[in-house]
Amino acid sequence: MAWSTKQLADLAGTTVKTVRHYHRVGVLDEPERAGNGYKQYQTAHLVRLLQVKRMSDLGVSLAQIRALTTNSADADTSIAILDAELEATIERLQRARAELALLLRYRAPLDTPAPFAHSADGLPEKYRDLLTVYSRVLNETVLDDTSVLLTEPDEASEPFEALTDESDGAVVEHVAQLLAVSMAAHRERFPWASDLRSATRTKGSLAQEALSSALLDTFNHGQLRALARADEILRRADAEVDPPG
Known part of the structure; x- marks a missing residue:
């Protein structure tokens, strides 16, 4: 079974524009093309796209995803760094909410x-x-x-x-x-x-x-x-x- 770019994007719940962007930054391999020039995506591409989407949803940057792909030994370190970054972001957002609550309270x-x-x-x-x-x-x-x-x-x-x-x-x-x-x-x-x-x-x-x-x-x-x-x-x-x- 082979899919077009549009079909792959629909299966992964994303857009054609996003798929093409992932190709450009190197986190999703280009598929082979049929004789008529159309791309033919396989299951491996769908799996990879879903993995990238999952990591992106967790806050991993595309540069980090690319680095993890080339050096899986750094995965634990990258996850620890990401966790620390998310913790700092959560604290910042909590402070922002507390400040907004004060502004609302005192108008x-x-x-x-x-x-x-x-x-x-x-x-x-x-x-x-x-x-x-x-x-x-x-x-x-x-x-x-x-x-x-x-x-x-x-x-x-x-x-x-x-x-x-x-x-x-x-x-x-x-x-x-x-x-x-x-x-x-x-x-x-x-x-x-x-x-x-x-x-x-x-x-x-x-x-x-x-x-x-x-x-x-x-x-x-x-x-x-x-x-x-x-x-x-x-x-x-x-x-x-x-x-x-």
């Missing part, structure tokens, strides 16, 4: 970083952008702590949000004083708050540059002035507590 936008899913509701887009950078640059401890801070009331929040590029010095100074109080409290609770450079996932200037760039793009001139002034207040307070020499 957070799809692009919200997982640590902030429960605290991002109502945040302006510019802050979500900042948190996205945070999620890439800062370590897990900082992300978890920052997520907590986002859910807590802060006396400085509303005055800070009200600042504009045109805010006068007195208003900026008032907000800076409020920020300094909040920032001092954060530093007491969270050691990393005194130096974000120590809290990045990777060392070096690149992470710090990303943080600085994100802050500059997120806040207006009045807000940046208030943040800088608050930092100055804290540094002066630290110097008074622990003077040099």
